[in-house]
Amino acid sequence: MSRTEQQGRRVFLKKTATAAAVAIAPGVMLHALPAAAAPRVEAVSGKIRWGMLIDASKCADGCSDCVTACDKENGLDLVDMPAGAEEALWERQRPRWIRQVKLKDNLSGKITNLPMMCQHCEKPPCVDVCPTGASFRRADGIVMVDRHICIGCRYCMMACPYKARSFIHAEVAEKLTHTPRGKGCVESCNLCVHRLDNGESTTACQDACKHQAIVFGDLNDPESAVSRALKKYPSVQIRADLKLNTGIRYSNV
Amino acid sequence: MIRNRSIMLFLAGAMLGLAIGPGNAFAGEAVEGTAKADKLEQCVEPTPVMRRNHFEFIKHQRDLTVHQGIRGSKHSLAGCIDCHARKDASGKAVPVNAQGQFCAGCHEYVAASLDCFSCHSAVPGEK
Numbered sequence: 326m327s328r329t330e331q332q333g334r335r336v337f338l339k340k341t342a343t344a345a346a347v348a349i350a351p352g353v354m355l356h357a358l359p360a361a362a363a364p365r366v367e368a369v370s371g372k373i374r375w376g377m378l379i380d381a382s383k384c385a386d387g388c389s390d391c392v393t394a395c396d397k398e399n400g401l402d403l404v405d406m407p408a409g410a411e412e413a414l415w416e417r418q419r420p421r422w423i424r425q426v427k428l429k430d431n432l433s434g435k436i437t438n439l440p441m442m443c444q445h446c447e448k449p450p451c452v453d454v455c456p457t458g459a460s461f462r463r464a465d466g467i468v469m470v471d472r473h474i475c476i477g478c479r480y481c482m483m484a485c486p487y488k489a490r491s492f493i494h495a496e497v498a499e500k501l502t503h504t505p506r507g508k509g510c511v512e513s514c515n516l517c518v519h520r521l522d523n524g525e526s527t528t529a530c531q532d533a534c535k536h537q538a539i540v541f542g543d544l545n546d547p548e549s550a551v552s553r554a555l556k557k558y559p560s561v562q563i564r565a566d567l568k569l570n571t572g573i574r575y576s577n578v
Numbered sequence: 579m580i581r582n583r584s585i586m587l588f589l590a591g592a593m594l595g596l597a598i599g600p601g602n603a604f605a606g607e608a609v610e611g612t613a614k615a616d617k618l619e620q621c622v623e624p625t626p627v628m629r630r631n632h633f634e635f636i637k638h639q640r641d642l643t644v645h646q647g648i649r650g651s652k653h654s655l656a657g658c659i660d661c662h663a664r665k666d667a668s669g670k671a672v673p674v675n676a677q678g679q680f681c682a683g684c685h686e687y688v689a690a691s692l693d694c695f696s697c698h699s700a701v702p703g704e705k
Binding site for chain 1 (some may be wrong): 640641642644645646647648649650651656659696697698699702703
């Protein structure tokens with residue numbers, strides 16, 4: 326299926342869902358759910374490995390649509406600045422699952438933008454260093470934090486070569502049902518795991534990217550959009566020297 | 579045993595008279611009969627089983643959800659909240675951990691701390 330066909334289907338589903346939402350209640354928005362969507366009842370297996378290909382050449386300067394969508398999807402926009410905190414410090418420390426990174430080649434002056442988030446390594450350093458087993462890699466390749474076990478030591482934040490993790494410093498008044506969040510735990514991108522577990526197959530950042538810079542899917546399925554894109558275009562792992570076998574790959578960096 | 583029985587009696591009373599407690603800062607006073615559970619005969623298990631074992635159920639389920647991705651299970655905290663949260667007069671959900679509400683009503687009485695809601699949302703999810 327081509328990218329345009331996929332887009333057409335997504336738009337169609339969104340429109341259908343919107344129409345249904347209007348009928349149900351005003352102000353209530355439904356996700357675009359595939360026909361067979363149902364919450365998962367069987368354990369995830371290693372047959373699937375979720376991953377992404379991000380085309381940095383399509384990532385536009387000044388655009389932050391993926392970050393905004395991620396913040397909204399995962400309730401990061403509900404985390405308020407603690408009273409009395411310094412604005413500049415808050416901007417550095419606030420939880421963010423996607424960081425916008427701008428690279429400049431000093432020789433040519435060429436500027437490259439890319440979203441940087443948890444790279445969902447096959448051999449994640451954050452899991453290696455976690456003293457409690459809270460940082461773990463799910464069978465389908467998603468690296469997550471089990472907040473029931475996390476003690477907030479932040480070793481994983483220091484171990485991560487991608488600076489992908491955030492720490493929740495204060496109590497959070499409002500949180501979403503599918504993204505619990507509380508003081509003293511570390512968190513990072515989980516590839517919208519609640520969507521995947523409920524039968525959806527897209528992430529919020531991918532849906533939000535109007536430049537179509539993000540292709541998401543199953544790396545183990547040779548027919549998936551992401552596998553075919555990886556086969557067709559040259560791509561790199563960031564810090565490939567660490568041999569972590571990341572699930573997130575970049576092209577045109 | 580006598581102590582257990584008195585707690586059970588209190589629990590039974592609490593189920594009947596939850597809405598008597600005062601309201602809270604987040605929403606107006608809860609209106610009795612506005613929770614989905616108020617219209618149902620029983621919970622996902624018989625009521626005495628739920629009263630005694632509700633945390634056993636979700637303690638194991640939470641690991642299955644986080645580590646294995648199973649979200650369609652019979653027992654879930656999100657399910658508890660979805661069904662047991664009452665609404666105030668304006669139709670806004672009242673948190674289940676607000677004073678006198680479904681969870682807090684008993685937990686305050688037995689002085690068992692209720693830590694779920696320091697991370698989890700105490701009102702039904704946005705769907």
